[in-house]
Amino acid sequence: MNEFEETNKKLWNELTDVHIKSYGVNEFKKGKSTLDKIQLEEIGNVKGKLLLHLQCHFGLDTLSWAREGAIVTGVDFSEKSIEYANQLRKELDIKSRFICCNIYDLKKRLVEKFDIVYTSQGVLCWLKDLNEWAKLIHHFLRPCGIFYIMEGHPITHIFDDTRRGKLEIIYPYFHGKEPTKWDNDYPDYSDETYIPKNSSYQWQWSLNDIINSLIKAGLRIEFMNEFDKLFYKEFPDMKCDENGWWYLLDYRNKIPLMFTLRARKEEKNDG
Numbered sequence: 001m002n003e004f005e006e007t008n009k010k011l012w013n014e015l016t017d018v019h020i021k022s023y024g025v026n027e028f029k030k031g032k033s034t035l036d037k038i039q040l041e042e043i044g045n046v047k048g049k050l051l052l053h054l055q056c057h058f059g060l061d062t063l064s065w066a067r068e069g070a071i072v073t074g075v076d077f078s079e080k081s082i083e084y085a086n087q088l089r090k091e092l093d094i095k096s097r098f099i100c101c102n103i104y105d106l107k108k109r110l111v112e113k114f115d116i117v118y119t120s121q122g123v124l125c126w127l128k129d130l131n132e133w134a135k136l137i138h139h140f141l142r143p144c145g146i147f148y149i150m151e152g153h154p155i156t157h158i159f160d161d162t163r164r165g166k167l168e169i170i171y172p173y174f175h176g177k178e179p180t181k182w183d184n185d186y187p188d189y190s191d192e193t194y195i196p197k198n199s200s201y202q203w204q205w206s207l208n209d210i211i212n213s214l215i216k217a218g219l220r221i222e223f224m225n226e227f228d229k230l231f232y233k234e235f236p237d238m239k240c241d242e243n244g245w246w247y248l249l250d251y252r253n254k255i256p257l258m259f260t261l262r263a264r265k266e267e268k269n270d271g
């Protein structure tokens with residue numbers, strides 16, 4: 001774990017307590033799924049399938065996949081997140097397993113292979129090396145298994161996300177080796193009343209970094225879709241629809257805000 005990851009872990013331990021209050025845990029406990037139609041349709045039937053969820057936070061999506069019939073393992077490096085995921089797992093009696101681990105150390109902790117490797121919604125900016133990430137995905141997949149991601153579109157990271165009105169480009173699109181340090185003076189994405197105390201270090205990955213890392217690792221891309229909506233309020237002007245999707249009304253159908261991608265490990269490629 002390098003110094004950047006140590007700092008990020010402190011932030012995520014801090015944010016776990018905040019998100020336990022802001023993520024809709026009560027509705028989840030009553031049976032509401034945190035998974036949307038797009039993910040459910042694009043991944044397809046998960047019944048009886050072994051699913052590995054990378055960067056699962058405190059497991060609401062992981063446990064939702066378990067409710068869909070998957071046999072789930074969630075991984076996250078935040079001790080607080082995994083502690084709460086285990087609490088939920090026991091309280092709701094949902095068959096599942098959670099592992100507290102940096103994803104880059106996961107081979108030391110996990111020997112099984114999976115039908116589905118899944119990750120979603122705010123994950124890539126925390127990763128220091130996408131080629132290693134893609135190799136891990138390939139390693140943990142069974143032959144013919146699928147990898148699926150739903151993520152914010154990297155183009156959104158170039159705009160000033162603090163101002164209303166016309167989007168202004170202020171950050172680079174392309175990957176820089178050193179991460180950017182963010183000292184938080186801006187509210188948390190899921191609780192606008194909370195200003196995080198810890199800083200973070202984040203990496204920008206362009207679309208070609210993401211796609212090429214998976215191809216290089218030996219995965220075959222089955223589809224990549226772009227959407228003009230997002231799963232959280234990234235810009236102050238965004239408006240939410242009845243299904244929880246956030247839109248920039250002035251830019252509808254003009255710029256992508258989110259993408260999904262499914263890739264498959266070929267039968268002959270068992271690594």
Ligand SMILES: C[S@@+](CC[C@H](N)C(=O)[O-])C[C@H]1O[C@@H](n2cnc3c(N)ncnc32)[C@H](O)[C@@H]1O
Nearest residue numbers: 012055057076077078101102103120121122126
């Ligand atoms: C935005 S959250 C995950 C998204 C999830 N869908 C959610 O919102 O609940 C990002 C997660 O990545 C985890 N994380 C960041 N870097 C990690 C790493 N190197 N290894 C494992 N987990 C990591 C954080 O602890 C955090 O729980």
